[in-house]
Amino acid sequence: MRFTVLSVFAISAAGAALAQDMHQHEAHVHGTGALDIAVEGKNILMELRAPGADIVGFEHPARDVEDKAAVALALNLLSNPGDLFVLDVAAGCDFVAAEAELHGKTSEDDAHDEGEGEENEHAHEEGAGEHSEFHAEYVLICERIDRLETVSLNYFKAFERAQALEVQAISDKGSFGAELTRDAPVLKLEGRI
Ligand SMILES: [Zn+2]
Numbered sequence: 001m002r003f004t005v006l007s008v009f010a011i012s013a014a015g016a017a018l019a020q021d022m023h024q025h026e027a028h029v030h031g032t033g034a035l036d037i038a039v040e041g042k043n044i045l046m047e048l049r050a051p052g053a054d055i056v057g058f059e060h061p062a063r064d065v066e067d068k069a070a071v072a073l074a075l076n077l078l079s080n081p082g083d084l085f086v087l088d089v090a091a092g093c094d095f096v097a098a099e100a101e102l103h104g105k106t107s108e109d110d111a112h113d114e115g116e117g118e119e120n121e122h123a124h125e126e127g128a129g130e131h132s133e134f135h136a137e138y139v140l141i142c143e144r145i146d147r148l149e150t151v152s153l154n155y156f157k158a159f160e161r162a163q164a165l166e167v168q169a170i171s172d173k174g175s176f177g178a179e180l181t182r183d184a185p186v187l188k189l190e191g192r193i
Helices: 005-009 013-022 064-078 108-112 118-125
Strands: 032-040 043-051 085-087 093-103 133-142 150-153 166-172 174-181 185-188
Touching: 064 093, 085 133, 118 150, 174 185
Parallel strands: 032 166
Antiparallel strands: 032 043, 043 133, 085 150, 093 133, 150 185, 166 174
């Protein structure tokens, strides 16, 4: 059974707070992505934002077949969170929704389009230009969320240019931050969510 990310978190304090945070666009630092986590009851919402430089090694619009293939492969990897995040089996977590997209000018057509179309406006509104970012959203349901002690990231194995992820998490117990790196890719949740 699949849900959309928004349907699961439409009305929730943690979700709303996170959504607000998510929509603040800040200049990114190459090598460092962001992972926001909101926990409410059995539900976990995660949003990953990572520079194009970390994921595919470039941020210019996809110019040729190789670029386009790299973007398609990355979106496919990001759409399969079960391969990127390893959760304690005892917690009984399932990913029930996953969405990934590339923000920024994503093709030469976009880059050269000076027309008045809606798509063009959208591109400008996103502040597209020098940088592009991959964004992904995931929803999990964990039957025994009290047993979720760690989340181990294969993200760094999947994306060899990524060096760090800044984590911000929020739950009924409060909020906390953590930095995950290629050398320390395990997020400790025990007693914190
Ligand atoms: Zn950049």
